[in-house]
Amino acid sequence: METRWIGRSLPRLEDERLLRGRAQFVDDVALHGALHVAFVRSPFAHGRIRSIDTSAAARMPGVHAVLTAEDLGRLDAPGPVLVPPPPIDGIEFHARTPAPLAREVVRHVGEAVALVVADSRYLAEDARDEVFVDIEPMPAVGDLEAALAEDAPRVHQDLPSNLAARTRQSRGDWEEARRAADLVIERRLVYDHGASAPMENRGVAAVWDERAEQLTVWDTTQAPIPVRGAIAATLGLSESQVRVIAPFIGGGFGPKIMFYGDELLVPWLAMRLGRPVKWIEDREESFFSTTQERSQIHHAEMALRRDGRILGVRDRFLHDTGAYDPYGLTVPINSQCTLLGCYDVPAYDSEFTCVFTHRPIVTPYRGAGRQHGVFVIERLLDHAADELGIDRVEIRRRNLLHPDRFPVRQGLIYQDFTELTYDSGDYPALLERAAEEIGYERFRAEEQPELRAAGRLVGIALVTYVEGTGIGPYEGARVRVEASGRVAVATGVGTQGQGHFTSFAQVVADQLGVHPGDVRLVTGDTQEFHWGTGTFASRGAVVAGNACHAAALEVRRKILRLASQELEAPEEDLELTGGVVQVRGAPQSAIPLGELAQRANPLRGAVEPGTEPGLEATSYFGPATGTTAAGAHAMIAEVDPETCKVTPLRYVVVHDCGTVLNPMILEGQMHGGIAQGIGNAFFEELVFDDQQQLQSGSFMDYLLPTATDVPAIESHHLETPSPLNPLGVKGAGEAGAIPVGALYAAVVEDALSGRLEPGTRIDSIPLSPERVYRLLHPDSEHTAENEGHEGDAR
Amino acid sequence: MKPAPFRYCAPETVDEALELLATGDPEDEVKLLAGGQSLVPAMNFRLARPGLLIDLNRIAELASIATRDDAEGSILRLGAMVRQSAAEHSPDVARLAPLMGEALPSVAHTQIRNRGTVGGSLAHADPAAELPAVMLALDARMHLRSVRGERAVDAGDFFLGLFETALEPDEMLTAIEIDAASAVEGSCFEEVSRRRGDYALAGAAARVRLDADGTCRFARLTFLSVADLPVRALEAEQMLLGERPHDELLRAVAEHAARREIDPGSDIHASSAFRRHLAAGLARRTLATAVSRATAAHGATDHGGASS
Incomplete structure (x- = not known):
């Protein structure tokens, strides 16, 4: 029996070194x-x-x-x-x-x-x-709208204005959608992301x-x-x-x-x-x-039929790129493309303007602009649902792309320069599962009315999102069986805590019939492997993982070919298991892989012309387009009107990133992403004053969420394997962080419903106790500092 | 984030430290290093650049918690270098100054309390810190020494402004004395911070003593993080005296204190208006809890069940 390691929650092989403080970081280099x-x-x-x-x-x-x-x-x-x-x-x-x-x-x-x-x-x-x-x-300028004014201080004197870029992408006929609509809602939405x-x-x-x-x-x-x-x-x-x-x-x-x-x-x-x-x-x-992310200001419209079906979306947004734009348009392109989400949006007209400001440079940070897009579509849907008298989950249900629509070609160019194409997924299943796990219907019908009657402000919300992941161009890997029987793997991507040492070992172990603990991975050392681009866009598992898989498959072929000669048995009768190759069911025939590796590398004698030494292979994987992961997050949270703090009571994630290599590592990715998402939604804010001095430039003021701020997360995984790569995997690195802002806005708004003045909407992230206080007390005195601060953030 | 150069000395007695403090540094500022939880970061940011750092950590005589009895009752004496965590876990503090015991877990995080000292926090006089407001509520006496001699200053006269105290440049805070809480007193501390362990957006400490019939005979209400210094709400306290506290009265008292007796500033975490809102809620809740604890204490003594 060949053992399958993919899909197992194997404890991380690198953790011993990390937890004992023996791992080498740059400052440890003596x-x-x-x-x-x-x-x-x-x-x-x-x-x-x-x-x-x-x-x-x-x-x-x-x-x-x-x-x-x-x-x-x-x-x-x-x-x-x-x-x-x-x-x-x-x-x-x-x-x-x-x-x-x-x-x-x-x-x-x-x-x-x-x-x-x-x-x-x-x-x-x-x-x-x-x-x-x-x-x-x-004079310095940081406010996006002010920066585009004729007389604004210019960041680059050689340019006619602070406009850094402008890009429009559209498909379908927005004007027609608008004419045909029963309802058009229009919102100014601001999403700020941090360091x-x-x-x-x-x-x-x-x-x-x-x-x-x-x-x-x-x-x-x-x-x-x-x-x-x-x-x-x-x-x-x-x-x-x-x-x-x-x-x-x-x-x-x-x-x-x-x-x-x-x-x-x-x-x-x-x-x-x-x-x-x-x-x-x-x-x-x-x-x-170090670069950071910051604000976008969206002026977005959504046209809908009375039954809640979306006819079209029009969006015009400003994007703060900071003082320079070395990373091109990745962040706003992600916002533009991710806005469409899991939904069927027939007409879409989106134009963004990147603005130079006198602030640090903006480049991708976990989510990389996707948060901003998700916030816009999810807020529009929530508000459309309210106006149409449709339940907020129901309006999503009515607009989800059906599983038989894949592949979905979106008619937009994505950050990888190819047409944004959703490869696979089952969005209704994600939504229904999340609604079921959080007990949406029961909470709405029974629990929430009881809580309200008892004077408690408890809300519920559910949002969905997609994440374009696993983009090209390519990564490579070299796999070699050493004379000891251990397997050496080298790949070019850097690793920053994602568990590559374990998940890639699992991928290789599956093909070679060895224990993942016998697979030693080297990443990010150009002397070991010098082709590749890097770790970004949730692509490690997809692109480097499949390169490891391809190289391991090639080594497997070499093992079978050589063992077939040595054992005088047909390849299809051989199996790789427990570090040996043997005739299936005949352990007495077993040759340890290390010994076979030595035979493949004779030190004297002759080999057939054209023979390559050793049990080694180098392979590359370059996907034609990225894979699209998706998910639904749901939350129940309570707002205390006296402290204005938000306490998450339950947090449910249903996520689909195709084949799961290591559920425990995936869970960790979700937890980390959600923690950063909560930071973004409620704690962290880069606050600049009029002189564009950072007011929150230390951890005393830039508030990262701590363990007590992150609730227990209930995660569930659906697996619709990607058809775009042999492992069927989709990226998961950024997913957790992406929908949290939209979710917080919705859940706080729901908790406060009935306590807010009519028409009061949550239209920006981050929230904070101060902002909750202002929502509840719109007439309270405002100080000059806070006016300035708010003018900036909105 | 490395400190500017400084001279360092680590005396082993208070007298030695006072001598150094009196001699000073001809050119630069002299700083006393207690737990270092505020000073060291300030030095690393080069916001503080003392020429001479006098490390008090080797002075054993400053690190003890003691109690003594006099005619009025028991007195708790905390050496200035008592670690916040030691005070937090001290049975004497829990018994004689339960308000302080209740407040200490809100001081930053365990690791910080393991180094941070009671005296260091008080001498630093950060208006957002917990201990100054607590000492104000406890009517604590600050013992100050210099080569010139020793004097005691009431907490109410000790805190003068933002990071400003009654300490003269050659003086050192050596001990804090607190009269034991009455057996029939109730107290409560509460604060609201962005995250657990952060500086509070606002905080309140309350003490109440009631007669057998529930009439209030003694009240203290103090706040942190709502002005340049810890604030005692004297008018609010007066409103309680001679009254039998009930919800409506407590609400009115709290509102009065929050509207009239504090002067909160605005910063990036909370506006002045929000801080007043928080202060009102905190005052109401801490007073209500203190009253119910006082009532319970009464019940216990009435039935001869006072535990001590």
Whole structure:
């Protein structure tokens, strides 16, 4: 019997190392004689650099270099556009990328203007205090609507306005849908997302070996292979001279897919100074030096028939891209495409405008704009249901795409430049299961009226969402059976806690008949595997997982071919189990895989011409289009009108990401995503003042949810395997985070129904006790600070 | 996030520490390091840049909890360097100052209370901290020492403003004394924070003593996080004296305190109006609980069942 490991909740193989503190993170890399970098950052959101006086700092003991843009030579240039705009007709896109150190103009608080290299981080920070940066402050703009005004302070003087990009995608006839509609609802909806705040900040360490002419870089990147390419190209080295290692990483969530100036400066400094160099981002600077997500303002309309069927949606939205747009249009394209959700929307007309602001750069963070789109469609449906007198779950039921509609071609270009196509799914099953598990009908009919009668404000809500995942272009893997019988696997993606060491081992183990514990995976080391793009868009399991599967399948074929010769038995009579290959049911015939590997690699004698040595194969997987995962989240929550706090009482998830590789790891992904979603919905907010100074730039004010803020999560999984890959998997990394904002808005609104003035709607995320208070007390006094704050957030 | 350079010394006696404090640093500020839970982050952010840091952690005489009896009753004496977690788990604190025992779990998180000290929190005088408001409600006396001598200052005179106390530059808070709670008293502490362990958006502490017939003879109501310093609601207390508290009265008292006796500011987590709303609710709930606890205590003593 061949054992099947896929689908089992195998405890994570990497956890022992992680839990015992033995896993290596970038800051753990011991570098003898390393120098440490501290960056000098702009205190202003916008200003002209008059002068930077480094002389006092440079004279301090222990200081090795104090550099500004002028000292960087050819590194003093704008960074690359990492993701070009997709091929959409009529697209307008102005690429503006940051240089490693700002020259002439600073465009957001915390933009690096100089750096100090010293014997320790302490000395580097002491010297930083002695770098005198004279910046003439200029007016700054952060509000999206204000930034588009004619007389707004310009982020890039060479552009005619702060418009960074404009893209329209449509299908069907919105005008006709609007004419035919019984109801058109119109909403201004604001969705704000925050900083990913990984447990481990970013960090880079580099060593230049002069004699070997070899550069080694440890980097908290999600994309070690592209980083290697960029470092080699900029520093004038061959790619084979540069080894980039992305070791264990304490959370990526998207911002670590970027290529930052510091990832170039640190290796460059190591070469220039002839000493190992390390920079570890601290929590304070991570609010500025690592990218984040922020607001979109949607003006959305939905046209419906009286029976609740959607005829069309029109959306115009503004997207804050920050001071630069190096990651192209991924985030707003995701919003635009994900808005359609699980629903049949015949006509769709969506146009977004990306706006430059004097704030840190926006690039994807877990969900990557999908939250914003889901919030819009789900809010529109909730409000349409209320206006039409239809139950909020029922209106969703009436609009879901039917399972026989797949594949659903949406007529829109997605972030992977292909037509957004839903490959498979069963949306009605998701919705019905979630409604059943949370007890929707009974709660509405019996429990809620009783609770209301007792004076308690308890609401229920259910939302659905899709997530386009597992996009191309490709990933690869190499699988090799070693002489010991252990299996070595290498893949190019970086790993940041997703459990790849376990789930990929399960995939390989299934094909080779070994225990996953005997499979040793190396990820994110360009010396081990140097083709691939990185970990993003919930694609690890889909793209790298299937590459591992393909390589393991090829090794299996080699094993069977060789064993067939050795055992003089037909391949179809052989089985791989317990680390051996044998004639089915005849253990006495067994050859351990290690021994077979040695036979495949003879050290003397002759082999047939054309023979490849060993039991090894390298394979690649590149999907034609992404796979579409989907889910439904439902929640019951109570609002305390005295404290204005929201307490989730039950949280139900029904999710479909195709074949489940490891249910426990999947559960963990859901929990983490939902926790970040709750943070986004109710706790976290990047608050900027009029000068575009961040007011919530520490963990005292930027409130990450803690264990006591996240309820017990009841998760259920449906499996409609994807037809687009052999494993049938769809991505799951971001799913948990995506619908939570929409769910919180709906559940709080439902809890407060009857207590709010007619027409009061929750139209923005994040919520907070303060916002709940304002909903309940619309007439209460407002202070100037809060007016300013609200004007900003809305 | 590394501190600027500073000189460091770790005396082992109060006298030594006071000597250092008196000598000071000719150029820079001198800071006393207690639990370091506010000072060290401030130094790492380089918001605080003391030239000299006097570490009090090796001074054993500051770290004890003691009780003594005088004519008026028992007195609880807390050394300034008593860890918040030690006070939290002290049977003497639970018995003699139950209000403090009830409030301590709301001070940040366990790990912080393991390092943070009672005296450090009071001398820091953060208006959002729990212990200053609690000491105000307990009529605690702060014992201050310098090379010039020793004096005691009532909690009501100790807190002067935002991070501002009656401590002179050469003075150190060495101990806090609290008169034991009466056997027929009820007290309650409650706060509302964004997350468990966060600084409170608002908080309230209440103490009530009732006559046998339920008439209020003693009341304390204090707030945290609603002004530049901990606030005692004197008018609200007066409204209770001589009355037999009932729901409507408590609501009126709480409303009065929240509307007239506090001056909450606005920040990114709560507006002034929301803080007043919270303060009213907290005052009502803490007073109601204190009253019901006082009533229960009475019942217990009336029937000779006072447990001690």
